[in-house]
Amino acid sequence: MNREIVAPELRLTGPDNEPIGIVSLQEALRMAGDMDVDLVEIAPTAKPPVARLIDYGKFKYQEQKRAAEAKAKQTVIDIKEVKFRPGTDDGDYAIKLRNIRRFLEEGDKVKVTLRFRGREITHQNLGLALLNRLRDDLADSIVVEQFPKLEGRQMIMMIAPQRKKASGGAKPRSEAETQASND
Structure with missing residues (x-):
C-alpha cells in the first residue's frame, strides 16, 4: 500500500475500477495524492503488478460488511x-x-x-x-x-x-397405483 510498493511500473486502475494504464510508481503515487486516495497493490505477482486507487478505509469497511452479511446468511446446525x-x-x-x-x-x-x-x-x-x-x-x-x-x-x-422436499416434483405412487398401471 502506498510507499510499501516496490515495483517500478504498475498497471493502474481508478477508484471505479476503470483502467488507467501502465504508469511509473512515482506517477501512481502522485495521482493517489491528487485524488486523496490510497494506492493499493491488488495483484503483486502479475507482470507488471496491478494496483488500484481506492480509499483504503472505505474499502476495508465494505469488505467487513460483506463478510458480516455472508456470516449472517449462514445457518448454524447445533x-x-x-x-x-x-x-x-x-x-x-x-x-x-x-x-x-x-x-x-x-x-x-x-x-x-x-x-x-x-x-x-x-x-x-x-x-x-x-x-x-x-x-x-x-x-x-x-x-x-x-x-x-x-x-x-x-x-x-x-x-x-428430514430435508424439505422440493415442491412440484413427481409424487411417489402407491403400490395400488403401480399395480393398476401395469395391468
Missing part, C-alpha cells in the same frame, strides 16, 4: 444431546420425545445417548428396543445419521431433521 436410561418411564419418555421434536423443528441434529449403569449393561436389548421405539415414533420427520452403536457403557444414535 447438535443437541438427549440422555435416556434403559428404565426411562413413559412420562419421561414423552417429555424427552417432545424436546427432540422441538430440536428437530429448529433444524438441529440430536444425539440420543442411552447410558447403562452397573449391571444394566447385560440388558443391551432393552436399550436397543428403546432407541428403536424412539426411531419409529419420529420416523416421519427424521433421518438416522448413525444407527444405535454401543460405545463403552453408552449406546448412541444420531438423528437429523
Whole structure:
C-alpha cells in the first residue's frame, strides 16, 4: 500500500475500477495524492503488478460488511444431546420425545445417548428396543445419521431433521397405483 510498493511500473486502475494504464510508481503515487486516495497493490505477482486507487478505509469497511452479511446468511446446525436410561418411564419418555421434536423443528441434529449403569449393561436389548421405539415414533420427520452403536457403557444414535422436499416434483405412487398401471 502506498510507499510499501516496490515495483517500478504498475498497471493502474481508478477508484471505479476503470483502467488507467501502465504508469511509473512515482506517477501512481502522485495521482493517489491528487485524488486523496490510497494506492493499493491488488495483484503483486502479475507482470507488471496491478494496483488500484481506492480509499483504503472505505474499502476495508465494505469488505467487513460483506463478510458480516455472508456470516449472517449462514445457518448454524447445533447438535443437541438427549440422555435416556434403559428404565426411562413413559412420562419421561414423552417429555424427552417432545424436546427432540422441538430440536428437530429448529433444524438441529440430536444425539440420543442411552447410558447403562452397573449391571444394566447385560440388558443391551432393552436399550436397543428403546432407541428403536424412539426411531419409529419420529420416523416421519427424521433421518438416522448413525444407527444405535454401543460405545463403552453408552449406546448412541444420531438423528437429523428430514430435508424439505422440493415442491412440484413427481409424487411417489402407491403400490395400488403401480399395480393398476401395469395391468
